[in-house]
Amino acid sequence: MFDYFYKRPYQLYSLILAFFIIGIAALVLLPKNLFPDANRPQVVVITQVPGATAEVAANTVSKPIEEEIARIAMVRDVSSVNVANFSIVKAEFEYKKGLEAAAVDVANALSIAKGRLPRNVTPAVYTAGDFTLPVDVITLTPAKDANISVADIRKIADSFIKPYLLGNPAIGNVEVFGGYQxxxxxxxxxxxxxxxxxxxxxxxxxxxxxxxxxxxxxxxxxxxxxxxxxxxxxxxxxxxxxxxxxxxxxxxxxxxxxxxxQKRTSGYIGNGKEGIALSIQRAPGGSVLAVSKAARAEMKKLAKLYPNIDFSISDTQRDLIETANTNMLEALRDAIIYTLLVIMIFLGNFRAIIAAGLSIPMVFFATMAIIWLTGGELNIVIYTAIILALGMLTDDAVVVLENIERHLNEEHEELQTAIKKGTKEVISPVFAGTLATIAVLFPLMFVGDFPQHIFRPLIETLIIALLVSYFLSITFIPKLSAWLYKNGTGKTRIEQWFEKLYENTIGRLVTPYIGILKFSNGRWWALRRMFLTALVVLTLILSLKNVMPLIGKDVMPPMDTGIIKAQIAFSANENV
The missing domain is CATH 3.30.2090 (Multidrug efflux transporter AcrB TolC docking domain; DN and DC subdomains)
Structure with a gap:
């Protein structure tokens, strides 16, 4: 690979430029969500049972439906909530089932249960998951001095506005609520x-x-x-x-x-006014930001069509996701700065900083391009994977660059010879290191259940970034070295100052490290190495024993979203 691209520099530059451009487009066009969709397939059956108490709804509707759904293959849990006039049955399936297959099987089960249900009820089947959370909630209220009631708005929302919004292909679903059906x-x-x-x-x-x-x-x-x-x-x-x-x-x-x-069992107050709410939902795998942009564009058109109705956003996921994406990009920027600073402190080499400074954005945009081309999305997990990969990305480039410089300084070779020999010497070790890292991470993609659906996009992104980093380190960095070392390997005063700073501080740890290496290679070296290994393992066990109870364990880390939600429960028989 090195020889092929080293002899064809323009093909290499064209390939890098293509991925760079695609990566920029991907950063703009990729679906953006907070987290990957990781919930198990869920199907909800909602049945309206007019005049029925919660107990009647449970015995005559929920029970027969639950019994039929429980017979479906790969069903994980079946539960129901029963209130006056309504039966709500929720079925959760294993990941292997798939959302569409689960919905079809539930519909078939309902056709079997139909004969055991009251004759005037018609169950409705809905799929549920992360995608059913409202992207935007649009509140519809009477405009100032408008001769229109909330009940009239509900009729308009059901008959005209909802079908109009569903005509937009970017919007997955629209639910109307707030009473006055x-x-x-x-x-x-x-x-x-x-x-x-x-x-x-x-x-x-x-x-x-x-x-x-x-x-x-x-x-x-x-x-x-x-x-x-x-x-x-x-x-x-x-x-x-x-x-x-x-x-x-x-x-x-x-x-x-x-x-x-009909008798009101629900109501909605948005932005301090009673109104009718439209819950805008995305399709499975859809982008929150794309759906929000589409819904708000349609909202402006609807406001012109219905001047007697005020349209306003009363709740949204968009602000939180935009903030999270902005914060992660800022964290990525800071990580790049600190990575380059660490390289400068440890190596005192501006050439290494230039190499890392160029390779990091190249790896980032190439990774974005591959994610986009393979149908992925952007979320906190993906950004986290890229940030985690930064340290490993610079290793490959710096190793190649430092070995080329060693050939120039110690072997006193001509520049092109030093580049070729220096790169070829480390191709195998760099590839082995990349492969070893991938081998450690790869099993996490198959841990199963919920963790697998969270870890898989993270590990996939890390593997993509590592492979792209390896490719650039043995193709682009050698070509870059020809420019970096065209005037020799001399260092500036600033580089020399950082070199002395390292030698007088962190560099002092090299002596004890060399001592440990000598100890592990002395007489009875096998026992000595076993002793050192046992010492490290014991230290880790003791640290885990003391640290783990303090930090606790949870599926996902807590997040301060700045949102306060209060839930007040009333009797199911109360009117709004």
Whole structure:
């Protein structure tokens, strides 16, 4: 590889430039999230059970659904939450199952369980994971002096705004919440019903004759009027009015039928105002920042289409992710500066700083390019891997450069000869070191379960960076050396000062180190080395025993996001 690219410098420069340009594009275009999607496949089944208590919902809906889902292969956990009028069943699967396969199997299980469910309920299947967290929450409130209610906004949001947003390919899903769900309210006059001998069994049979799958709820008001909530469409009002209950008796004769909203079990206040909320979600593997940009661009268009509605952002992941990405780039910048400073202190060599200063950004952008070309994303884990790799990246370049300089100073060879011999001498050791590091890291990609999905992108990025670093150290650094040493190997006064500083401080540790090496190679060297190894292992064990209880253990480190969340639980039977 060295000979091939050393004889073809323009091919080498073209390759480096191509990866550099692709890397810059990748830094801008790569999907940016906080962490990689690492949750197991989750499927949620939500069933509306009008008029049912939590206990009824659990026994008649959740239990049959749970029993069927529990039979699915690779299901890990099945649980349910039951409140008045709703059953929510959550199923978690093993990673091998896959999200799409899990959703299909749950849908098939529901078709089997359908016969055991009440006739007027229709379960809805949703996939869940990191991607279901709201990217942005957009609050819709009546504009100042606008003649529009929150209930009207809900109808507009469900019928027009949500489909409009879903038409954008960048947006994965949109959920509307805040109450005021549209429904047909049938207010039955109890006196008229009694006069004609109509009981609620007859009413229910008549209404179900329209569509037995449409949910129906019953509530009783303070004035003894019964309200039947029919979760149908607005165009069914006239049909309901003409619905025959008895011969010569229509539903409209004993009830007032209107297009209104169902009993409120939820509400939303955003930016201090009651309104309707739109939860903007990304697709699995999508970018939070890309989805947020798309949603906000559409929000500006919607604000012009609906001047009576105020659109505002009340919650977002975007600020946190932008801050995290900015902080990691700043940490990367600081790491580069400190790495170059350490090289200067230890080596006192401006040439090594130039070599490292050029190789680090090249490795960074080449790594970005490869991540982009292989369909990856940017997140804190990826940035962390690149920062961790910085120290190892400079090793390869400095080793090659220092060996070339040794050939020039000690062997007194001509420049081109020194470059060729000096590089070829260290190709095998540098490759062995790179391979050894990869061999240590590689098993972490297969530890299984949640840690594997967190460690894999980190290890993959480290391996890419190490291989790119090795390639540059044996191709680009030798060509760079021809320019760095064209005027000889002499050092400036600043370099000499740093060299003396090192010799008078950290360099003093070289003598005891040499003493340890002599001790380990003396008589009975095998026992001596075993003794030194046991001493190091004992020190590590003692340090772990004392340090581990202090630092604690957790899956992920705590993070101060500057966000405060409070949860207040009310009775499931309370109205909003």
């Amino acid at each position: 549209s429904a047909i309210n049938i207010e039955v006059d109890p006196f008229k019903a009694k006069k004609y001998g109509v009981d609620f069994d007859k009413l229910a049979k008549a209404i179900f004759s329209i569509d037995k799958d449409t949910p129906v709820g019953f509530t009783k008001g303070k004035d003894s009027f019964y309200t039947i909530t029919y979760y149908g469409e607005r165009d069914q009002i006239e049909r309901l009015k003409q619905l025959p209950i008895l011969p010569n008796l229509r539903l409209g004769d004993i009830a007032t039928i209107s297009w209104s909203y």
